[in-house]
Amino acid sequence: MNLTVGWVQQAMTGDAETNMQNITDGVRAAAKSGARLVVLPELHRTHYFCQTENPALFDLSEPVPGPTCDALGSVAAECSVVIVGSVFERRMPGVYHNTAVVLECDGTLAGIYRKTHIPDDPGYYEKFYFTPGDGPLYPVETSVGRLGVLVCWDQWYPEAARLMALAGADILLYPTAIGWDEADSADEKKRQFDAWQTIQRSHAIANGLPLVAVNRCGIETAPDSVGGIRFWGGSFAAGCQGELLASAGEEPDTGLVEIDLSGVERVRRIWPFLRDRRIDLYKKLTARLAI
């Protein structure tokens, strides 16, 4: 029960049409190589606009379904692949989301997921732009399986991966936009990249699920010309024991990886973690503190 998954790791330009052209070219290339599911980076239509807080940038938002969904649906149908894309969603005036969209291989919208955990860090001012998703965390049913789609900052939360697993996900998928502050030391950069990969591999381990994380790459300067982000690429896939199956470097990369979906059943038999969860003792997980 192998599933060939592709990713399109791209550097984004300031021009949305160019970006969408690169992305759809990547989808076509992955599909031609045999991918039945293609995962795109977070917010792939534009530069990562959250480096500054600017009300005018809500103009970049669009409805779901809308133009980006249509464009992705069109290439999904053309190539007969399932696509996990990403949209800056305008849900109503004043309510905008960071939304993953899943296009079925016939081009229809199979489902969406609105980013649950919203970061706010210097250079990643997402709390200004994105209303947190209102849940529940639930996989999207598609012809290639139940896709546990989460987005970027969600990847730091074991809770999110666990909820997707408990809801029957066959695979975890993380469209992402993460990079380095060039002012950080080489050691700090290494710790950050390692932590990012390690915690996602741990979700595969804890839940006995394969996982694919897809990041953008390239350097994007901040609008105020101070700082900027060097997106680290590093898109990767892990198997159900957290083992690294494939990974990209810092350059644009249309990756392809074979994922054995039957590993879920096999690994959960030898690592029966879900059997032994102490749900009688987990109530405080829904509290801010347990002191």
Next chain:
Amino acid sequence: MNLTVGWVQQAMTGDAETNMQNITDGVRAAAKSGARLVVLPELHRTHYFCQTENPALFDLSEPVPGPTCDALGSVAAECSVVIVGSVFERRMPGVYHNTAVVLECDGTLAGIYRKTHIPDDPGYYEKFYFTPGDGPLYPVETSVGRLGVLVCWDQWYPEAARLMALAGADILLYPTAIGWDEADSADEKKRQFDAWQTIQRSHAIANGLPLVAVNRCGIETAPDSVGGIRFWGGSFAAGCQGELLASAGEEPDTGLVEIDLSGVERVRRIWPFLRDRRIDLYKKLTARLAI
């Protein structure tokens, strides 16, 4: 705010007195080298007796406090170190626990933790011997900090580490007994070891806490002479970003590591994961399934 932590990674013999002698010698050596906290492997008084289900082996259990607590308290006071040890606890006839005991540096019992998640695998028949701990998961207050003591199988559960963090732990500690089945392939062994280290590093990352895991080493044959376990050692310490600070190989090892406890505050400021937990959406974590 550095804390020097020692571990005593030992191969256990069939003789309890020899084991306790080796362990107390190790504590003395670690203390002499500057350790203020020494962590021991799980069930360090005996062979890992859970390779078979034998009612007579409940004879190995003892009360807490009791002889092992006394012996550890004695060496803790002698060396003026805090010790995290492990006891097969007889709580009442028919109720036995896999219990971590924390001895203060004056030799008194600071607190205990009863293993919450109990495994049951071929060769690890723990559900026969150990009643699951009845919680709550709470750190033990000591002169060297609030110790988030968990035990072995707990290490596969992000929930356990999270609960300790939310309850104010300063550090996560995992006495452990884990090893390879020699019948497994080299690849499978590598996946198991990597997963074991990776998921624990991920608890450090998710919670911004340092972590020390201490395993036994050596080969112990099964009582029925079929199979047996090659305990893989590999005791290690990780910092608050999950970075590996020190690690042991497969041989007996009295390790020493400097842990910067102020890293908790520093790292949680740059990685504010606890701020963004969506406790409004976590209710299903207390369910068996979320379907």
